[in-house]
Amino acid sequence: MSRAVVLGGGYAGLLAAVALRDHVDEVMVIERDRYPDLPEQRLGVPQSRHCHLMVESCMRALEALMPGTIECLLSAGARRIDLTNNALISAPMGWFERFDLGTSVISCSRALVDHVMRENAGIEIRQETTADRLFGDKQRVGGVVLNRGDGTTEKLDAALVVDATGRNSKAPDWLSTLGVPAARASVVSSGMASSSRRYAASNGLYDVLPAILLQPQDSASANGRGATVYPIENEEFIVTLTGPKSDPPPVTEDGFLQYARSVGPEIVADLMAASPPVGLVNGYRNLSNIWRHYDEATFPRGFLALGDAFVAVEPTHSLGMASAALGARWLSENLPSVGLDGNLQAGIAEAATAFWDVTRMQQTAQDKKPEKPSSSLSSLERRISQQIALATLRSKELAKDFFQTRAHPGEGSALTTQERLKLAMKVRKPPLSTLEAMAQFPELEKWVAEFGVFECKIESTS
Ligand SMILES: Cc1cc2nc3c(=O)[nH]c(=O)nc-3n(C[C@H](O)[C@H](O)[C@H](O)COP(=O)(O)OP(=O)(O)OC[C@H]3O[C@@H](n4cnc5c(N)ncnc54)[C@H](O)[C@@H]3O)c2cc1C
Incomplete structure (x- = not known):
């Protein structure tokens, strides 16, 4: 046997x-x-x-092995988050426009x-x-x-x-x-640390809450701190703050909130301040x-x-x-x-x-056996990739390619660099300001005006 x-x-x-x-x-x-x-x-x-988020390649493999699991998760309260339609995202180069890209992640505990x-x-x-x-x-x-x-x-x-x-x-x-x-x-150390806490999305917040991703900014004055908010089951949301290992997000009540305020746009800190916490702040340092x-x-x-x-x-x-x-x-x-x-x-x-x-990628190699160094980009290649990254914030085709490539590692981009550059050159709109990005989610703005303490202090790099 x-x-x-x-x-x-x-x-x-x-x-x-x-x-x-x-x-x-x-x-x-x-x-x-x-x-x-x-x-x-x-x-x-x-x-x-x-x-814990599930990207599309994960959902597909899971369904192949255990059909019906995604449906069960959704019935149990997991949220499907359509990108970027249900997500307010500040990337290193600016805010993403709200598009219906036909790609999503599942968010739950x-x-x-x-x-x-x-x-x-x-x-x-x-x-x-x-x-x-x-x-x-x-x-x-x-x-x-x-x-x-x-x-x-x-x-x-x-x-x-x-x-x-x-x-x-x-x-x-x-x-x-x-x-x-x-x-x-x-x-390979990521050099990063994180802390998380759950909150009750009360007073109708759950119905209007998109995912919120504030990634560390690219500017020289940036502090390397980031924050995310994901709605999960039981009408709750989970906040995760990330930062360099040398400056980890605290696990104390006040420290956690203050750190969130220092990320840049204060929307995450304001939602935290206006919502009852569920449980304690938990740190994770072994990233x-x-x-x-x-x-x-x-x-x-x-x-x-x-x-x-x-x-x-x-x-x-x-x-x-x-x-x-x-x-x-x-x-x-x-x-x-x-x-x-x-x-x-x-x-x-x-x-x-x-x-x-x-x-x-971009993490500190601690392996005793050095890996082959990646070839360095020429300044022209760097300029092209920056132009594409900037245009991706305002182009539906580029944004779709960006998120799908990340959800299916190894499958590669559906577009060639030339095609992406062509699309990038068509983009005439500048990146959204923080106020414009927020205005894409009027229901959230309305909720914050009624229940939160929202102040828009930092403008995006435009
Ligand atoms: C902070 C953080 C956030 C993350 N977020 C995401 C995310 O958003 N999306 C994502 O895809 N991945 C995420 N991950 C990664 C994800 O958690 C792991 O890839 C996943 O848990 C791997 O599952 P596993 O079963 O290998 O290990 P685990 O989930 O750790 O399970 C190990 C199991 O083994 C049991 N066990 C251990 N030792 C013994 C023993 N001697 N005898 C019997 N049983 C034992 C444990 O009790 C446990 O049940 C995250 C990881 C971290 C650290």
Whole structure:
């Protein structure tokens, strides 16, 4: 009998189990936590205190593996945010115009994502059971030793062990005790830190609240701070403030609000000040990209890693769940031809590469082995890309291409640089001022005038 054991019953663990179940006789998922009955935060997924967005490539892969999940999420209160129609966005070069681009993201709490997936997956999970170590030798992993909730241990044989225990996976240590040479790890720090808090969108705010993204500005005087607001289920919204690691957004009541005020436009701080908070401010400081290169070495058969345990991408681009879902979809589609003993990790690595490339851009390489330096842009190329970036704020075609390229890493732009430049040269309108950008959302302005303390202090770079 072939048995696969998946370690970790989080997002990637569930997807791995779904991908495997038609190809093995038995799949067992092992989870350290006891799941809450309702969609609530739990210890094993500390990042779930922060907003989790699903980009389109994630939705597609998820639907391929677990049809109906997106509909269930929406019925449970997740919000579909059409870009840029439902989003007030200040990019480094200015404000985006409000367009109907036919592309969207799903916004909800991470706890809701996991809860809905558990209900839809129909997978039996052994809760309150901890994976303690692997057994086998350096040629083949034979299974896993579990710590049961009652303190006893159990040895479980497996044809395949999948590590889905997340960013802090202990698998490198477990493998080294089997005599397996250590896998190289690439760590690329984002240099960023974030803090988040949920608020009740009361007094009708929920009905008029778009997503709000205030990205750090490009100007020399900019402080590198940014803020986002995303409406989520239960008529709440979640605010995330980001900044350099050397100047992290505080987790104190006053500090959090003051930091929001310093971002630039004060709309986010004003919404926070006018809304009842739900819970405390939570900080997240470990925003690095980590790739454990199990795909490179001759790794023992019977072992595979998926999700953050394999490639963890920092959250600014909201791509971690997409990367795991595409890896799981690859597994489900290719397992019959590659086989349980084949090089499955290489295929999952291929699926993760585009996500890794996007998120590590412009970040500090800390990898001991230096990567190949990217060729520097000529000043003409720089001017062209600046002109395109500026025009993207006011051109529907360019904005559509911009957001779709980001939602589908690796698929490339639908337009050539020449086509984008041609479109950019047609744009005659200057970037919107802050007042003009706000005026695109008259319902929000009306709400702020009635319930908030809105002052427009900083004009956009125009
Ligand atoms: C601040 C922040 C914000 C983010 N925002 C986004 C976003 O907007 N969009 C997006 O796509 N991605 C986002 N991500 C990334 C996303 O959270 C991860 O990519 C995703 O959680 C990976 O899922 P996973 O199952 O691999 O790991 P996890 O979700 O961390 O799950 C690991 C599971 O393993 C269990 N476990 C751990 N050790 C053991 C053990 N020894 N035995 C048994 N069980 C164990 C844990 O309890 C947990 O259930 C964000 C990440 C962070 C840090």
